[in-house]
Amino acid sequence: MPRVSAEHLAVRRDHIVAAALRCFARDGFHATSVRDVVRESGLSAGAVYSYFRSKDDLVAAAVEPVVEGLLHAVDEAVLDRGASPGEVVGRLLERIYPLVVEGDVDYTRIAVTAWAEGLRDPAVRGIAQRTYGRVRERLSECVAHWRDAGHLPNDTDPEVLGQLLFSVVVGFVMQHALLGDVDPHRYAAAATLLLPPAHGGADR
Amino acid sequence: MPRVSAEHLAVRRDHIVAAALRCFARDGFHATSVRDVVRESGLSAGAVYSYFRSKDDLVAAAVEPVVEGLLHAVDEAVLDRGASPGEVVGRLLERIYPLVVEGDVDYTRIAVTAWAEGLRDPAVRGIAQRTYGRVRERLSECVAHWRDAGHLPNDTDPEVLGQLLFSVVVGFVMQHALLGDVDPHRYAAAATLLLPPAHGGADR
Amino acid sequence: MPRVSAEHLAVRRDHIVAAALRCFARDGFHATSVRDVVRESGLSAGAVYSYFRSKDDLVAAAVEPVVEGLLHAVDEAVLDRGASPGEVVGRLLERIYPLVVEGDVDYTRIAVTAWAEGLRDPAVRGIAQRTYGRVRERLSECVAHWRDAGHLPNDTDPEVLGQLLFSVVVGFVMQHALLGDVDPHRYAAAATLLLPPAHGGADR
Amino acid sequence: MPRVSAEHLAVRRDHIVAAALRCFARDGFHATSVRDVVRESGLSAGAVYSYFRSKDDLVAAAVEPVVEGLLHAVDEAVLDRGASPGEVVGRLLERIYPLVVEGDVDYTRIAVTAWAEGLRDPAVRGIAQRTYGRVRERLSECVAHWRDAGHLPNDTDPEVLGQLLFSVVVGFVMQHALLGDVDPHRYAAAATLLLPPAHGGADR
C-alpha cells in the first residue's frame, strides 16, 4: 500500500495513537504491552514500529495531545482578566472535563499513569514539568492580577497560590481517575468560590 | 509451636516491606522487579515469597502503611474542632511532610505510583478508595462544623468542599513527587488561609 | 520487447551488487539487512527484490564476482609455465591485492564472511567449492610441472601441495581481514621463495 | 535446585557451552538463535541466561576453549627447538586435528564463524588478535632459531615467515571446514617439508 498520501500516514498514526490511548487508559503504560496496542489497532507489530520508534515514543505521542489540551484549556480559561482565580479554575475544569471523558478514553487515567511514568522517564517528566509549569504560571499570573485588583493582601504570594490552585485541578483528575466519585460540575462550582472578591473590594 | 517467634516474623516482614519501599520509591512498582527487592532486602527469593504470596501482595503491603500514615495524620489534624478547614489541611500537610520525606524513601513518589497502580489493581484501588475516602470524610466533617459555626453559607456542600480540600493534599504530593519545586511550609501556610473565618463571625 | 534495455537491467543489477558489497564488507552478511542494502543503493525494496529473489540470492550474487576475480588472477599468474609454484603464488597475491582493497570495499572481508556463510548456505558453499577447487587445481598443475621439471622429488603429491599453496592465499586473506597487519608485498615476496628450484637442478 | 555445589554450576555451564558449540558448528553464530541453544541444551531460556549474560557472552565462552586449545598445541609443538619450522607446523596440525574434530563438533567450523564474527565484534576480534598473534610469534621465533642454526639466509624475515607458516594452519582450517576434502595427515606431512634443513648443514 505504498505511495500513499501524507494524509493517509497521519490518519494511520492517529489511529495507532487512539488505540494506544484506549489501552493506556485501561491498563496504564507499563501493563500495556506493545502487543496489546497492536491488537487494539488491528495492525501489525511492524506497522506500529514504522510509525513509532519505540514504546516510549508511543507513550510520548499519546501523552502529547493530552497535555496540549490542558494547555489550550488554561489559555482560554485565563482570557477573562476580570475573573477571580477560583472562577478561572472552575472554568478550566468545565473546559477540560468534556475533553477528558469524551469518547472511549478517560484522560484522567492517562494523566495519572503519566505522572507515575514521569517519576522514572525523564522525557515524560520533562513534558510534565514544562506543561504543568506553564499552567501554574498562568494561574499565578491570575492570582497576581487579582491581588493587584485589591482582592488579596499585598503580601500574597502568587507562586504558592498558583501551586494551590493547580492542586485543585490535579486533585480533581486524581479523584476522578482513582476514586471515581467526583461530580465535575459541583466540584467546579465549589472551585469557583475560591479566593472570592474582597467584599467591599476594588472590583466594584 | 513455631520455630521463630511471631515477632521475629513481623520484623522480617517489615524488613522486606522497607526494602520494597526503597525500590518502589526509586523506580515505581512496575520497573521494580521482585529480584530487585530480593537484592535490596538481602534475603532470598524464597524468603520473600514466604511472606508475600505475589508481587501484587507486596505492593499492597507497601502501600498500606503509607496511606495509614495519612489517615493517622488527618485524625490528629482534625482533633482541634475549632480550627478552620484550611488550618486543618495546613496542619495535615505539616504533619505528613516529615513522614513523607523522612529517611531514604520519598513517600510522595510511592503515592503517585500507587495511584497509577490503583487504576488496574483492585486491591490497591480498594486501599486507596477506603483510605482516601476516610480522609475526605474527616475533611468534610470539618467543613460541616465550620459551616455550622457560621463561617460558611448554610447551603455549603461539605462533601464537595472535602474533595476540594483533599485535592490540596493530593496536589502537593503530586507536585512534590513530579515537579519537585513545592516548598512544603509556604504551601501549608497558603492552605491555612482557605475558607477563613467569616469576618464579623457568623454567616449573616 | 522490454521497456528497458537488457543493458540497463545489468547496470541496475551491478549497482545493487556494488551497494550490497559495501554493506557486506562493512558488517558481514548477517548483520546487513536488506533494508541496509536498499538504503545504500538508493532504490526501493521492491526494486531490489525484482533483481534478486531473496537475500541469499543477493549474497550469492555478491560473492560470485569476488571469487571470479580470484579465478581470473590465478589463470594469469599461472601462465608462465617456467615459474616456480612459489612465484606463481607470489604473483597471484600481488595481482589480487589491488583488486582486493581497491575502492571502498575490502574484499578480504567479503571473503571471510563468505566462508562463514558457506558453512550453511549450500549455494555459497557451491560457489566456494567450485572456484577454490579450480584455484587449487591450477596450483596443483603448477606443482606437477615443477616436479616434472626436476625441482621436486618424483613422489611429490601435487594435490596436497596445491592445498598448501592455496593456504598461503587463504591465510593472507584471513590475516588481512581479521588481524590487519600483513604487508602484502613482503608477504608475497616470502611466498615466492617457497619450493625453490633444485640447486644443481634440471632447469638449467 | 538451589544450593548446588560450585562443581554442579561448572558442569551446567560446560553443558550449555557444549550445546552452543554443537549449534555454532552446525549453523554459525548468527544463524544460531538462543532458542536453538536452549533447545539443544535441554534447559530453559532463563537457565541459559543465568549462566551467560547475553548471546555474545555465550559466543565468547564458546570461542575461548577453541583458541586456548590452539595456544596450548602451539606451545607443545614448539618445544623441540631442533625441529624445522615446517616440522613444528606439521606437529601443530597433527596435534590440533584430534581436538578439532573430536566428538560431535568440528571446531574448524567454529573457527571460520569466529573469523567472520571478529570482523564486526571487537571482543571476538580481540581474542583472535591476541591468540593468533601469539601463535605467529611462536612460529616466528621458530623461524629465527632455524635461521640462526644456519638453515636459512641471514636476511630471512622471521615475522613474515611466521605469517606464512600460520597461513598453513589457517588454510587447513578453512579448507577443512568449507571444502571438506583435506586429508589432515597428508597435509601435515607436506607442511613438514617446508623450510627444510640446508643440505650441507649451515649456510656456509
Place this chain on the structure above:
DNA sequence: TATGAATGAGGGTTCATTCAT
C-alpha cells in the same frame, strides 16, 4: 527451613518479504 537454580511465558523490537497502489 531457607535457598536460589530453574522455568517458560511474555517483554520490546527487527526482519525478509509481499503486494496494493
Place this chain on the structure above:
DNA sequence: GATGAATGAACCCTCATTCAT
C-alpha cells in the same frame, strides 16, 4: 514498473514464580 507500507514470525532477553535440595 516501481514503490514502500504492511506483515507476522522470530529475534534476544527478563520476569514472577516454583520447588528440589
